[in-house]
Amino acid sequence: xxxxxxxxxxxxxxxxxxxxxxxxxxxxxxxxxxxxxxxxxxxxxxxxxxxxxxxxxxxxxxxxxxxxxxxxxxxxxxxxxxxxxxxxxxxxxxxxxxxxxxxxxxxxxxxxxxxxxxxxxxxxxxxxxxxxxxxxxxxxxxxxxxxxxxxxxxxxxxxxxxxxxxxxxxxxxxxxxxxxxxxxxxxxxxxxxxxxxxxxxxxxxxxxxxxxxxxxxxxxxxxxxxxxxxxxxxxxxxxxxxxxxxxxxxxxxxxxxxxxxxxxxxxxxxxxxxxxxxxxxxxxxxxxxxxxxxxxxxx
Numbered sequence: 580x581x582x583x584x585x586x587x588x589x590x591x592x593x594x595x596x597x598x599x600x601x602x603x604x605x606x607x608x609x610x611x612x613x614x615x616x617x618x619x620x621x622x623x624x625x626x627x628x629x630x631x632x633x634x635x636x637x638x639x640x641x642x643x644x645x646x647x648x649x650x651x652x653x654x655x656x657x658x659x660x661x662x663x664x665x666x667x668x669x670x671x672x673x674x675x676x677x678x679x680x681x682x683x684x685x686x687x688x689x690x691x692x693x694x695x696x697x698x699x700x701x702x703x704x705x706x707x708x709x710x711x712x713x714x715x716x717x718x719x720x721x722x723x724x725x726x727x728x729x730x731x732x733x734x735x736x737x738x739x740x741x742x743x744x745x746x747x748x749x750x751x752x753x754x755x756x757x758x759x760x761x762x763x764x765x766x767x768x769x770x771x772x773x774x775x776x777x778x779x780x781x782x783x784x785x786x787x788x789x790x791x792x793x794x795x796x797x798x799x800x801x802x803x804x805x806x807x808x809x810x811x812x813x814x815x816x817x818x819x820x821x822x823x824x825x826x827x828x829x830x831x832x833x834x835x836x837x838x839x840x841x842x843x844x845x846x847x848x849x850x851x852x853x854x855x856x857x858x859x860x861x862x863x864x865x866x867x868x869x870x871x872x873x874x875x876x877x878x
Contacts, residue, residue, distance in 0.1 A: 583635075583845070583850050584635065585635040585637060585708055585712060586626075586629055586634055586635070586637070586711065586713045586714075586849070587637050587639055587705070587708060587714045587737075588636060588715045588716075589640070589696075589704075589714065589715070589717065589720060589729075589733045590620065590622025590625075590640060590716060590717025590719055591620035591623065591640060591693040591717060591720070592618075592620045592622070592640040592642050592648075592651050592655075592664060592672070592673065592692075593623065593673040593674065593688075594617075594618065594619065594650075594674045595616070595619030595675050595834065596614070596674065597614065597615045597677045597873060598612040598678050599614075599680075602680075604678065613872065617875065618650075618654050618874075618875055619675055620651075620675075620693070620717075621719055621749060621838055622638060622639075622640060622715075622720075623638060623640065623655060624838035625715065625747070625838045625839075625842050626638040626655065627655060627660060627875045628843070628868075628876055629845065630658050630660045631659070632842065632843070632846045634845070634849075635661075636660055636661065637704060637711065638661070638663065638664060639700065639701060640662075640663075640665075640696060640700075641667055641670070641696045642664055642666055642672040642673075642692050643666070643669075643670040643672040643691060643692045644667060644668045644669070645672055647672035647674075648692065651664075652664050654875075661708070663700070663703060663704035663707055663708070665692075665695075665700050667692045667695050670695055671689075671692065672691055673689060673690045673691035673692060673693045674689050675687065675689075676688075677834050683833065686750075690723060693719070694726050695726075696726045696729040698732040700729065701733045702736070705736055711742060712849070713743045713744070713745070713845070714734065714737035714743075715744075716730055716734060716745070716746045716747070717747055717749055718749035718750075718753075718762070718766070719749045721757075721766070722757050722762075727765075730765075734766070743849070745770060745773065745845065746766045746772055747837070747841050748762075748772065748774040748775070748778040749778075750778075751775075751777040751778055751781055754778055754781045754782065755781055759781055759782045763798045766799065767798050769798075770799070770800050771845075772795060772803070773802075773803050773805065773837075773840075773841055773844070774795070774802065774803070775805045775837060776788065776806050776809075779791040779792075779795070788804040789804075789812055789814060791804055792804050792812055792813075793814055793820075796814055800815070801813065801814070801815050803858075803861075805837060806825070807825065807836075808825050808827075810823050810824040810825040810858075811823050811858050811862065813857070819854070823858035823859060823862060825862055826862050826865075826866040828866045828869060829870065830870070831869065831872055833868075834868075834873065835873065835875065836865045836868040837865070839864040839865050839867060840865035840868075843860040843862070843863060843864030843865065844858070844860070846860065847860040
């Protein structure tokens with residue numbers, strides 16, 4: 580295997596307010612929790628996990644010209660991420676309130692400046708990273724009409740330059756609102772599509788994971804269905820299916836687990852690893868993420 584080249588990651592940069600609940604929320608009353616303010620955003624998290632593995636990575640996004648935006652960019656830079664992140668006057672940096680239990684998380688989102696990502700921001704990032712070999716797009720960029728043109732432009736430019744491409748389907752509720760047919764049109768012929776079990780059901784119906792993957796290979800050349808504690812399934816257009824178990828660990832916080840999984844997957848796949856090795860590496864990184872509080876690498 581050779582090392583992966585530079586990866587451009589396009590998508591959200593967010594401030595996460597993570598509340599790990601001691602139990603089910605007591606509606607109308609108080610629920611004890613551990614609360615932490617930290618950097619988040621699917622794209623930013625994936626970029627940080629890629630950098631932690633030594634993968635050259637450039638993050639393309641937008642933040643406000645506020646203290647939060649400055650802090651988000653600074654922490655990503657310290658983590659080894661090259662930031663092609665626009666700071667936009669008059670905009671606020673995106674914020675997500677994450678309510679997390681040991682197996683699930685609910686997010687309340689204000690995307691803020693992320694909605695203002697433009698074609699020009701994308702073009703500037705490509706120009707600054709001519710050696711890039713892969714584009715990874717967080718589908719949050721596609722799932723909101725305000726940022727969708729920039730996401731579609733990023734995919735088009737990547738294809739035109741001969742980069743491989745991947746898309747993480749992002750989140751079930753926005754997918755439902757956008758509609759499966761529209762989404763699958765937007766991501767047609769990407770090299771790799773990542774979906775979790777719920778997203779796979781929205782896009783391919785209530786089939787078993789391998790069948791969902793096979794259905795989605797009509798759109799993407801390779802599909803990975805992430806199943807949490809049940810592992811993951813890799814499906815290719817040529818019919819190959821690889822099923823991998825998850826590593827069993829004590830779960831502290833599931834926030835960012837899918838982003839870490841995506842980073843492990845990309846690092847191994849872009850280095851030429853076999854699907855079995857790719858899924859094992861992705862699972863290892865996902866397990867590391869759920870074993871800690873917060874969505875980014877801590878070491």
